[in-house]
Amino acid sequence: MFELHNVKYKDILDIEKMTIPGQKITCLVGQSGAGKTTLLRMLNLMISPDEGEIYFQEKNLNEEDAISHRRRVVMAPQQPTIFEGTIRDNLNIGLVFSENQPKDDRELKEALRIVSLKKELDEEAGTLSGGEKQRLSLARVYLMEPEVFLLDEPTSALDEETEHLVMKNFIQSAKQKNQTVVLITHSPQIADTYCENKIILKRREEGIV
Numbered sequence: 001m002f003e004l005h006n007v008k009y010k011d012i013l014d015i016e017k018m019t020i021p022g023q024k025i026t027c028l029v030g031q032s033g034a035g036k037t038t039l040l041r042m043l044n045l046m047i048s049p050d051e052g053e054i055y056f057q058e059k060n061l062n063e064e065d066a067i068s069h070r071r072r073v074v075m076a077p078q079q080p081t082i083f084e085g086t087i088r089d090n091l092n093i094g095l096v097f098s099e100n101q102p103k104d105d106r107e108l109k110e111a112l113r114i115v116s117l118k119k120e121l122d123e124e125a126g127t128l129s130g131g132e133k134q135r136l137s138l139a140r141v142y143l144m145e146p147e148v149f150l151l152d153e154p155t156s157a158l159d160e161e162t163e164h165l166v167m168k169n170f171i172q173s174a175k176q177k178n179q180t181v182v183l184i185t186h187s188p189q190i191a192d193t194y195c196e197n198k199i200i201l202k203r204r205e206e207g208i209v
């Protein structure tokens, strides 16, 4: 699905060759500062490599339109962005920004179920806890139904039990819809339980595996 060749970015990334397969769960692991977030931002066309090529479905990413690429490949950032308004508004805002139709309440409730967030759609989002905001942000990208989810530590603020519940539901749904997931995680348990493919990034001075 993604193929990287001789990709270099500042003194952060130097990747000779990397393949991220489609319709699989790939985990991106490695030390803090190894460049995991930087790599996801590249796959989402928020930044471009200084050197080298990235192919998505055999097409060179530098020929792709960033806006239409981001409809197919959606990133959930490490720090959730919460907007003023209700949970309903916050769920639909990803669809509105990407010029898609908002979803009805039944679909929004299903998204909350997937991420184990037991809240009413009319509640204000601003008062949610950090872990609840993280799940709301994950539900927002779930609703966008992209081909690829790029998830940057999506459950880092959750207790272990909730983390497993959310990952299990989310990944089960992604598998049913033949979606691809690229997941950054610091949890060896999450990586061992859910990942079909593991990529280890090492800090630049130590080389990349």
Ligand SMILES: Nc1ncnc2c1ncn2[C@@H]1O[C@H](COP(=O)(O)OP(=O)(O)OP(=O)(O)O)[C@@H](O)[C@H]1O
Pocket (backbone or CB within 6 Å): 010, 012, 030, 031, 032, 033, 034, 035, 036, 037, 038, 039
């Ligand atoms: N635009 C930028 N310009 C310069 N340096 C940057 C830029 N973006 C990130 N960095 C640096 O690149 C390194 C890798 O950052 P990145 O956030 O990709 O790491 P990470 O592996 O995701 O880390 P963590 O696990 O802590 O989230 C860090 O040292 C960071 O400070």
